[in-house]
Amino acid sequence: MNDATQPPPVLVSMDGLRKEYGDTAALDGVSLQIRRGEAVAVMGPSGSGKSTMLNMIAGLDRPTAGAVTVDGKDLNGLNETGRALFRRRTISMIFQFFNLLDDLTVLDNVALAAQLTGVRAQQARQRALELLDELGIADRRDLYPAALSGGERQRAAVARALVNRPALLLADEPTGALDSHAGEQVMDLLIDLNQIGQTLLIVTHDPNLAQRCASRIVEFADGRIVGERTLERTP
């Protein structure tokens, strides 16, 4: 049981993170901590380094200098297989363009992430079905992604991201490809998830999304953190 007076433990820790592409520094000495249960929004103009930072936390790219620790794991010490296993067990990602497999049904897309960890097909489908039900698209389970609306696709992507119960959910412009109504639905979903304890890191251009979903906003410019503020979430 956590002591209510103690701050939650740190889940993500970045220390002096630097990433160079040739002569250009995409990240220039970024240090940041995210605690369990937080919902952090990262904002900034295009090319400010926010997506690069997301890649570092997800283990999709390696920093030129500095360290990233997620859930106690130093990502610099992991090889490619170790990073894949880290992604499988510790984090999940949702993207602007959903990235669902066109050849699989919604149910199989969601079950896929569980099956990759070795969960049997039946069990994985059962868990996927429960998630789809919770997200309100269980009736779409046998359809293929092409037959879904944008909002439904993103819900399916969220279901896939949650199927392995990740410690951290990374969202890269999750409402960027959605109309306002679908965007609202996804925002509500993210808020609900955070309220039941899911740690969120959202990269977005959308101040509305940041304001509604995040408890803290980190602002990026030229590869550096230039501002940070804590929010009182609007109910």
Next chain:
Amino acid sequence: MSAVWRTARASMRRRRFQTAVIALVVMFSSGTVVAALALLAASSGPFDRVFAEQQGAHLTATFDPAAASDAQLESTADLDCVAEAAGPFGQLATTLAVDDDAAVEFPATIAGRDDPAGPVDRLDLWEGRWAAAEGEIVLNTAPADPGDPGAPLPVGATVRAGDGTVLTVVGHAYSFGQTADAWVTADQLEAMGPTAVQMLYRLDDHDTAADVEAGLDAVTAAVPAGSLTGAQSYLALKERISAELGIFVVLLTVFGVLGLAVAVLIVANVVSGAVVSGLRHIGVLKAIGFTPRQVVWVYLTMVSLPALVGAAIGTVLGHFLAAGAMSETFREAGLGNPVVSPWADAAAFVGMPLLVLLAALAPAMRAHRLSAAEAISAGSAPRSGRGLRAHRWLSGTPLPRSVSLGLGLPFARPGRTALTATAVALGVTTATFTAGLAAFATEIDGLIQRHEAAQIEVVGGPGGPSGATGLGDQETQDLLASLPGASEVTANLRMPVTAAGFVQSAELWFIRGESSRMGFTDQLVDGRWMDGPGEAVASSKTVHENDLAIGDDVTLELGGRTATVTIVGVVMGSGTGTVYADWSTLTDLTADVDGLGHPISYEVRLEDGTDPQEYLTALTGAGLTGQSTRQSDAVSIAVVGLATMFALMLGTVAALGVFNTVALNARERRRDLGMLKSIGMTPRQVVTMMVTSMASLGVIGGLIGIALGVVAHREILRLAAAASQIDMPASALATWNAPQLALLALAGLAIAIAGAYLPARRAARLTIAEVLHSE
């Protein structure tokens, strides 16, 4: 045009991997095409080609030097039937012992020739030089690598002739017509004391045994009576070579055709895949103002340049590879040194880039027709909605997810999948063919050589190497039977005989002794082996050519005497007019066998456990010379070697086809791969998925390839045999067994895995960040 060139060059730089794949595939395919065409050309009539190259002797006659003068023999060159003649050359039947190892001794007929060239029997002096002085000798050996087992004595070695003369080997030459085992200068031979004089003739009419016999009759009539001591027709050699090589030639031709088919198929697949995968790029070019024609030119340039480079390198490599392999194969078989025709080089160098253009044209024209938006959409990913049912079913199976995803991948691009599977199938067909060829060659060797039934052959009688001993026919046979290790000795005399109703004269084998145990029974394709006087067995070609059937009587005629035999069986054989009859038939036809002047061949069956070499040594000690019957499988070994090289080349080309398909699939599915890695698919799982996608094709292609290979092997053998009018015993066709087929089934899998592994590894290392964050 400069915009087209600049764009094409930039695109090639950007797609270095694909450009390299096109160059690599075209390179291997061009090499295969050169080898295939060269093989087709060299396989066409190998005997006639080499015999013509050497101006081989249609008739080799030996004379008693005491009975016919050189001038009389030289005058036979002017006979009407003689086109060219060479000789007289002194001839000595003796033994040669390796000087530094007296235990190694072999029989040899030495001829005295001052020149390896001449109008007839132009020798291939392939190592060293010709004998120019006394004490020098040139050995007759088929060209071979000095390091090979059984290679000839090296130049510089010394040998000791039967009369004690020590001779230094100064060169190796090859007489396709086997006119002698070694040559010395005419003076040297004179000093050693010739036992016969040799004349070599090329005849105007020489197609049939009767033609050659007529030539011999004319020569005999032109020299003093009784001076002819022996004669050898080239047809016997031709028959032996044809029997050994005839079917193989057909199979090698099939290899050539298969090589062409696989190369064409893979190139078409690779090039059309390259254009299809570039449709998005084509859409972008159109969107920024390129005309449809310019777009087509960009793509044709992009595939043609690497194709040209690949074709140039492949043609050169293929030329040298084919020249080396064919040289070894054909020279091992004593069939000269065929050159790779410039036409083969030209066809590959010009043909492959043209094929590439043709293969690229169809998808490029499609791109020509598509609007910019359609092209971008068509090129973004494989059309979804294909194979959904299969994906759904696979998702629910207990297979590891990386495996079930891999199994579903081929359904996304059915056309590409079909072409790749076909290439794998053809690769396996080739492997199956090769395995079948090897088994068939072993079986045929055993049947033709009959070395299980008789291990030693001794040629005696007039004109034969053993004639010098002075022993008569029966004395020779008795001597052979008396030597330690001999179990059974049979004798046979082969000669042309007139047979009533035959389209040509018959080539009779008169056999004395237990002929049923000489191995001919294994060659039976119909009826039974003869078991007494008055019975005969004919080769299948003889039966077909003369419309004979079992039970038919054939009347033989020789020198005015006749004998009738009944055909009781048919054996495999390509011999025109070949008939086997009992020795009593010969004695019915002539009272004076020795007077016929034909050599008698003795076959010795050894007791179990007897070393043939020990028997040969004992034979030499008794003044006779012989040879092991297990000598001439060089042909099949060489043919199988060549076939194996082809199977490996075609397997590599098929694997390159798989390589290309996986590379294209990975390129098209970058987004999916990125997503899978983002949700925790490990690099090993990515490799498993991509390799599995091709392994399934490997299994399917493998099974189809085996079926095709087995059926084609049998049918082509049957057709080839029918075309040559040769029937074969069932044992020659039953070359397959379950373990062998199981191994061959793995060949498809091996091709698929070998081709898929590298691009799968590359896909596993894909940098996923950028493909996931934007569209």
